[in-house]
Amino acid sequence: MELFASPMACSLASHITALEAGLPVKVRFVKDKKTDDGSDFFAIAGNGYVPALRLDNGEVLNEGSSVLQYLADRKPEAGLAPAWGTIERYRLIDTLNYLATEVHKKLFQPIFTPDAPADAKAAAKAQLEPTLDYIVRRLGKSSYLVGEKFTVADAYLVTLLNWFSFVGCDLKKWPTIGAYHQKHLQRPAVAQAMGVEMEERKRRAA
Numbered sequence: 001m002e003l004f005a006s007p008m009a010c011s012l013a014s015h016i017t018a019l020e021a022g023l024p025v026k027v028r029f030v031k032d033k034k035t036d037d038g039s040d041f042f043a044i045a046g047n048g049y050v051p052a053l054r055l056d057n058g059e060v061l062n063e064g065s066s067v068l069q070y071l072a073d074r075k076p077e078a079g080l081a082p083a084w085g086t087i088e089r090y091r092l093i094d095t096l097n098y099l100a101t102e103v104h105k106k107l108f109q110p111i112f113t114p115d116a117p118a119d120a121k122a123a124a125k126a127q128l129e130p131t132l133d134y135i136v137r138r139l140g141k142s143s144y145l146v147g148e149k150f151t152v153a154d155a156y157l158v159t160l161l162n163w164f165s166f167v168g169c170d171l172k173k174w175p176t177i178g179a180y181h182q183k184h185l186q187r188p189a190v191a192q193a194m195g196v197e198m199e200e201r202k203r204r205a206a
């Protein structure tokens with residue numbers, strides 16, 4: 001399988017998941033809509049967005065939620081997604097949709113889009129702190145978003161918390177979230193994936 005990704009973008013969650021599951025996934029970075037061998041990325045992912053997961057039979061999945069669950073389901077014993085048919089699986093889907101729509105797109109899209117209207121940027125920024133307050137409530141006393149194990153939802157939240165830090169939210173102001181983030185940053189798969197992606201960012205900046 002090949003995972004098309006951009007360094008430190010939402011595709012980091014899929015990269016982490018592939019490593020957590022120990023799956024043979026080749027990470028291929030995309031820049032300016034070209035893959036690492038210069039091919040047109042739109043020919044792989046119709047909307048030009050990462051993550052895109054190309055399966056060994058050539059099929060492509062191109063939404064984070066489906067990529068994450070597909071990877072998790074290749075290695076059920078890793079416990080990265082609850083079993084289909086259980087209420088926990090629906091809680092996972094509920095959480096992935098929340099993160100993808102309310103946090104990723106609604107908040108960060110306007111903030112990260114250079115030519116987004118100033119009022120849209122301001123409205124998104126005003127929602128950063130209330131969103132962290134809500135995530136604190138969602139976590140409760142747990143170190144995990146769903147159940148009592150690290151799942152793909154945590155891989156996604158760790159990725160998004162990196163962005164909160166990047167736009168200047170000091171996560172220490174939310175001790176539950178600060179501790180959650182620090183704990184999961186130490187997971188070997190998270191550290192490895194972020195190490196590779198930070199290296200790619202440095203390589204591009206050089």
Ligand SMILES: N[C@@H](CCC(=O)N[C@@H](CS)C(=O)NCC(=O)O)C(=O)O
Pocket residue numbers: 006009010011048049050051062063064065100
């Ligand atoms: N709905 C997609 C959104 C993916 C997405 O927004 N990817 C961003 C990176 S975090 C991207 O590829 N942006 C490139 C662009 O906007 O041209 C998902 O949830 O996977």
